Amino acid sequence: MKTHYLAAVCFAVLACNTKQKKQAEPQENKVVEKEQPATSVTSEKFGTLPDGREVERFTLTNANGLQMKVITYGGIITSLTTPDRDGNQGDIVLGFDTLEGYLQEVPYFGALIGRYGNRIANGKFTLDGKEYTLAKNDGPNHLHGGNKGFDKVLWTASEEKTDNGAALKLQYRSKDMEEGYPGNLDVTVVYTLTNDDELKVDYKAATDKKTVLNLTQHSYFNLSPESETILGHELELNADAFLPVNKTLIPTGEIKDVEGTPFDFRQSKTVGKDIEQKDTQLEYGKGYDHCWVLNGENGEMKHAATLHDPKSGRVMEVLTTEPAIQFYSGNFLDGSLTGKENKNYVHRSGLCLETQHYPDSPNQPDFPSTVLEPGEEYSTTTIFKFTVK
Template identity: 45%
Template sequence: MKNLPFFFPLFYFLSIVQVGTAKPVPYHATARKPLITKIFYGETEGQRIYQYTLTNSKGMQVKVINYGATITDIITPDKNGKMSDVVLGFDSLKQYLGRDNALLGAVVGRVANRINNKKFTLDGKEYVLTSNIHGGPRGFDKKVWAIQEVPGNKEVALKLTYLSKDGESGYPGNLNLTVTYTLTNNNEVKLTYAATTDKPTPVVLTNHTYFNLAGTTDKVVNTELTIAADQYLEADKDNMPSGRLLDVKGTPYDFTQPKPIGRDITVSDNQLIWGHGYDVTFVLHNATGKLVLAATVYEPASGRIMQCYTTEPGVVIYTGNYLNERIIGRGGKPFTQWGALCLETMHFPDSPNHTNFPGVILRPGQLFTSQTIYRFFVNK
């Protein structure tokens, strides 16, 4: 893992933002200044959960709950100025706590995605985990995070923190983790991660938001996707990487030019067949850890465009292959297979078991840092 100097964003406290239990500013209204509001959302295991709303000067909103550090809503305008929610979500905490919640909007760790055979060896010691996927059944997506509002004039933010204790889910070391969600007046949603540890440990973090830029739960097969990647990871029927990097040219995984997501999604290719759609790690043009453009998503009907920038070396493209009509989402609307697109910026799956992958071991005295930005605008 490349450990770069980490700088938290500079916020100017030039005005006082009233934060309380008042209802968030309606998403159809345009705020004169960025705001942070919150409402009580429910309780779990005796802990109170709140939903926080960030509103920028243009009226765009991002909503977050401190359960799982979960992004529940991102509300943006289409080409006609109509505001709609462009991520999948639920109406209640009960639904987020339930079995139907497939990590919607949550932070995933300590190691996101797969770990082969639920184990890895670090400094000569073997560690056995509780699960081979997404941090286990009690991963970061199932934790209650501490949360702090960060007001400002040009951007507003929420700083979420969690202490993952030594041995949690089988991982070594006390990991102090901070995730900051920032909404700028330029309609950018910034996800900034920082972590330290007191023992060597692998760290692979991502956010699992499901995007549908049409503002619906309909299939995203007509949404156009471009990815800055010439290679992808070969994986088996359990989506476990073999360690080989394959060229995208001449395959259904070539998104080097804009392409509708549905064009090749039913092609007879093993990884598409095994995954029931795209669930593929793409190798980005980003070996330096700098912030670069990773992907562009364009939804023609609404005119919405989302650019994804990241410091990470990879992005997992997942097309909601296991969503189905039995799962009822926000507003009573059922989900559907291929009804959303996840762009999980991260280091590669099963990295602790592949020496040829970018390193993911964080050691005492080092600072893990990562940033991903989702920038929204429209093509009129």
């Protein structure tokens, strides 16, 4: 009996140890697969241009539910939804519900801008002794690429593969002498809505003839969609200097320290704090419509701006490889445009933060060059990062 008892105990212990080992082995060898974030890029017809070409609308969604809609006409961002501090999603860019809205005379809502973002004095510039004449579509000056800039052309779009979010590639060939600019220019812009809640904009271009180029993105932001104006938004700009302008908003050539001026945004302040000051520069722009010279090296990624809306808690940080940023406070919006959901776009109901080179650089040799040579690649990146506080 004693022998049988001991044998039974030994067998039971052996069986138990074997069972535990068998249960443990799969745990040691088990590979835990990380669930991939749910991102998507979808498309649908948005409308038809007067010449019969169809315009597509692409919807990019990241893993956190941020969503952006882009149309192939003008590469326009028609909506961008981000959460407020309570998690409520809201569309933070100005625009229209239909294609017809964008075919009116509108102030570049959400569009890609080229060939030259901002102004060129008197619609002229010279390269290698040859003068090129451009459209004068802003008083005596050339603005944002002319009568039919990149904001009014049809881009070719396709989903771009990425490991971090959802991405859309837009491509366009601007033919030699289109809007007066030399060179056949091949442009690629990639919008990526990352899973880090960033909108990353990568610009690339190449030319077969010496030309000038200054691309930017012209979304009008209002981080509190239910608010009529952006005057209560708090803005900080990483810039010790700005470019004073003449009456037609062309830089005078001076690079002026912001110290002691309404243009000092080195510490965050509301957009409306100094905008009504009696200041010649503010009078010329009817508010802020100026270029700030960013601290840091041209070509290196750097902090450019932080925009915060105390009401919603939304924060938008801007980083860029560009040397400057144009802050425009929506001064020419006058209530004549009715946008999405029948919202009336009143005076200063949106603002723009356009990363770029300096205005009128082709005519001002002391400014960073915007010349692009054959064989060179134009390459810049701007990131808009969204958080709350």
